[in-house]
Amino acid sequence: MRIARYQHNGFPHLGVIRDGKILSLQTNLTLLEVLALPRRERDYLEGQAGKYFRAPADSVKYLTPVEPRAMRDFLSFEAHVAGMKKSFDGDGTIPDAWFEAPGFYFMNPWATSGSTDDIPMPPLTKRLDFELEMAVVILKEARDVSVEEAGDYIAGYCIFNDWSARDIQANEMKVGLGPNKGKDFNNTFGPWITTPDELEQYRDGDRYDLEMVVKVNGVEYGRDSCKNMSWSFEELISHASRGTVVGAGDVLASGTAGMGAMSEHWSRSKQNETPAPLQVGDVVEMTIEGLGMLCNTVTECVSPGHTVPRARRTYSEDRL
Helix, strand or coil: CCEEEEEEEEEEEEEECCCCCEEEEECCHHHHHHCCCCCCHHHHHHHHHCCCCCCHHHCCEEECCCCCCCCEEEEEEEEHHHCCCCCCCCCCCHHHHHHHCCCEECCCCEECCCCCCCECCCCCCCCCCEEEEEEECCCCCCCCCCCCCCHHEEEEEEEEECCCCHHEEEEEEEHCCCCCCCCCCCCEEEEECCHHHHHHHEEEEEEEECCEEEEEEEEEEEEEEHHEECHHHHHHHHHHCCCEEEECCCCCEEHHHHHHHHCHHHHHHHCCCCCEEEEECCEEEEEEEEEEEEEEEECCCCCCCCCCCCCCCCCCCCCC
């Protein structure tokens, strides 16, 4: 099943994607509740789709497939990590700690956008970037889930774009807490959720051999495959749920694919502005085989860009 949330006549609806069309689902259930139905009931509901509304799949406004309470972004593509480590005087060597476990940071679940939404330029940045990623949506509450059990907790998959203000992010990372304002202004994902059974034809061991491509204004900037993740999504779920709860509807993103961000081009070439950062009017198009497309346009900044003063010095070794 490919199931979406879309807007029609000002209201959100559920629909399934079939043969290039979106077909409405006549149900009061949420998207996750539909996917949690026994297979026979889900198939029956899908079989009734489109009786009251159907339209070309590219003619509707898609909402984010879910409204997550938490989102985690991993760093699971070794090629991207090596490429980013080439910045400045780096030689691309990856720290041993990266291989020990899949690292992640938390994203802002309130700052999300749908697959065709405009993306306002965030304030105070001159180096806006994209990140080409695949994401898994969690079907039901998970805690201490083993790798072998993790498949039962997968609702499905979608495309994910972790927008990034690289100049702000670079300065924040010097503090040692990870990114914050350089990342929390927008995350795009969708256009729909594709269930695992739809992707079995692409399975390669415990990964999916899905081609990932990103273009800006029609020009290709990066291409990779989901099979090159260093951990499977089941392994990411198991790691994230260890000793804690990953909630139903939460989103776990893979991290950036190899050459899936402009910053990796800048890092590998040692030329920090080649290619140029995203500008107002640029159209970013991401496709992942079997999952659809995100197509977003960067628009003028709408935030005032308020700043706070530098820290007041309150510490002196003389006080110890």
